[in-house]
Amino acid sequence: MVTVIGNLKGGTGKSTVTFNLALWLVQAGKTVLAYDLDLQRTLSDVAQVRQEEGYEPPLAVSTDLNLPKHFQYEALMDIGTGDMAQMKRALSLADRVVVPVVPSQADIWSTQRFLYFIASEIRGKPPKIVMFINRADTHSSIRESEQAYQALKTLPGVTLLKNRLHQRIVYRRSFSEGLGVFELEPSGKAAREFEELAKLLYSPSD
Ligand SMILES: Nc1ncnc2c1ncn2[C@@H]1O[C@H](COP(=O)(O)OP(=O)(O)O)[C@@H](O)[C@H]1O
Numbered sequence: 001m002v003t004v005i006g007n008l009k010g011g012t013g014k015s016t017v018t019f020n021l022a023l024w025l026v027q028a029g030k031t032v033l034a035y036d037l038d039l040q041r042t043l044s045d046v047a048q049v050r051q052e053e054g055y056e057p058p059l060a061v062s063t064d065l066n067l068p069k070h071f072q073y074e075a076l077m078d079i080g081t082g083d084m085a086q087m088k089r090a091l092s093l094a095d096r097v098v099v100p101v102v103p104s105q106a107d108i109w110s111t112q113r114f115l116y117f118i119a120s121e122i123r124g125k126p127p128k129i130v131m132f133i134n135r136a137d138t139h140s141s142i143r144e145s146e147q148a149y150q151a152l153k154t155l156p157g158v159t160l161l162k163n164r165l166h167q168r169i170v171y172r173r174s175f176s177e178g179l180g181v182f183e184l185e186p187s188g189k190a191a192r193e194f195e196e197l198a199k200l201l202y203s204p205s206d
Pocket residue numbers: 009010011012013014015016017042134135136165166167168169171172173175
């Protein structure tokens with residue numbers, strides 16, 4: 001399956017989610033093809049940190065969008081707006097687009113625009129769109145995540161997951177240390193919420 005992790009907006013956690021999902025899938029025994037199609041090259045940089053630190057298994061990241069034909073794999077593509085041609089190609093190859101959304105008004109607007117973009121620019125079979133909230137506040141007194149969830153619920157043709165990833169320092173450490181959150185703090189809250197999300201995204205029914 002080809003999964004693009006995308007949104008027009010930066011800072012929504014695309015690279016964080018791609019990196020962690022790729023490691024999680026590798027450790028689940030899958031053949032993973034990870035593509036860094038964002039000119040910021042965050043995924044490549046974090047894979048390099050992992051390699052320099054000597055953590056196993058390493059994560060191979062390609063910046064060339066070539067899909068092999070004859071074997072089973074899970075492809076993950078991290079996209080950005082710096083290279084719109086690559087972005088469109090990735091979206092046209094996608095079986096689904098996983099969209100992390102930060103709970104803010106600007107992020108909801110740009111997410112809507114991303115959906116229009118996919119609908120208007122991508123020919124052929126439309127990819128399935130799966131959204132979830134990333135960087136949700138950990139204080140339940142703050143209602144922004146819930147308000148964002150309700151706003152996203154009104155978007156047509158989208159699967160909105162109830163699962164959320166919260167704003168946690170360990171996601172930032174994931175980049176600086178080159179490790180998945182489930183490697184950094186295996187019994188931490190981030191590991192638990194991330195693994196629940198990953199299992200849902202890769203459940204057999206999907
Ligand atoms: N759930 C989270 N909690 C805390 N920090 C996060 C979370 N998700 C992402 N970040 C941080 O936010 C910044 C942007 O994330 P990144 O994955 O690079 O976004 P994008 O690829 O969409 O631009 C990074 O510093 C990352 O470590």
